Amino acid sequence: MLKGINKHYWLLHLIVFIWGFSPILGRYITADAWQLVWFRILVTVAVMFVYLRLTKHDLRITKKQFWQLSGIGIIIMVHWLAFYGAIKVSNVSVTMVAFSTGTLFSSIIEPILYKRKLRLYEVIIGLIIMGAIAMIFSVETQFWLGILLGIFAAFTSSLFGVFNGILVRELRSGIISFYELSAALVGLTIYLLASGAFNTEFFTLDQPSIVGLLLLSLVCTVFPFITSVNLSKYISPYTIVLTVNLETVYGIVWAILFFNENRELTLSFYFGVFIILLAIFLNSYFKKLSEASKEEIS
DSSP: OHHHHHHHHHHHHHHHHHHHHHHHHHHHOOHHHHHHHHHHHHHHHHHHHHHHHHOOOOOOOOHHHHHHHHHHHHHHHHHHHHHHHHHHSSSSSHHHHHHHHHHHHHHHHHHHTTTOOOOOOHHHHHHHHHHHHHHHHOOOGGGGGHHHHHHHHHHHHHHHHHHHHHTTTSSSSHHHHHHHHHHHHHHHHHHHHHHHHOOOTOOOHHHHHHHHHHHHHHIIIIIHHHHHHHHTSSSHHHHHHHHHHHHHHHHHHHHHHHHGGHHHOHHHHHHHHHHHHHHHHHHHHHHHHHHHHHHHHO
16 A cells, blocks of 8 residues: 555656756747647647557547536646746746645645645645745746746646546546647637637747747656646645645756756745745645544544
């Protein structure tokens, strides 16, 4: 039993490590957020379809499941637009710190949808993270739009994470991922057609964008997305979101190494990051205490 749990947590950390590089690709890609997200989903859906056919997955789902997955797919689309939009208007470090507010959102959303008691320490830790974000916001005022978009990306990430944790009990992770991202592709395509964004310039990509999009889709999306949905069977959405906060650390480290972002930020920013990371590890500690007390009672 313990080995099984360890395997799932190690797999989750591998996924988070891979995701930590996706914002770097987001800044490297010169295409705007709309192009980036549309091409990323397009390539990912195509690869997923081939994978599902080769592995002989049954693609049949009920009408109710179709609409549920489609709704979550639109949330994912909005999440990616907000996330990469934040990177484009600010930088990787600011976006990743704002994104760590997902802990607070999951601490509230998960108990409501899973019908479990609200854990006070989860909410307090989430509020500490929000306080650290507010401190950063008051200092790094030039990045206000990136911070707001990053927080919104965190909220939408928490939403679809919890919803997937429910649906994964009924459907295989590959099917969930394929239908959700297909809905995201259709939804974004309709919007871009209606807004007149589809033109020659939209489909003209330079070499960095092509290379970056292929890496982003094939390495940072297909395998991690399917696997993360499947992990919802074994790990709670709150714990997944909490672990995903380590993506903040990986993203900032990569951003310093590749883009020298440490020159763009003040010491107050890094003090805020320290508070956020401390809050995350405190949550893990309290969670272990809670689980240990339950075992003693049983």
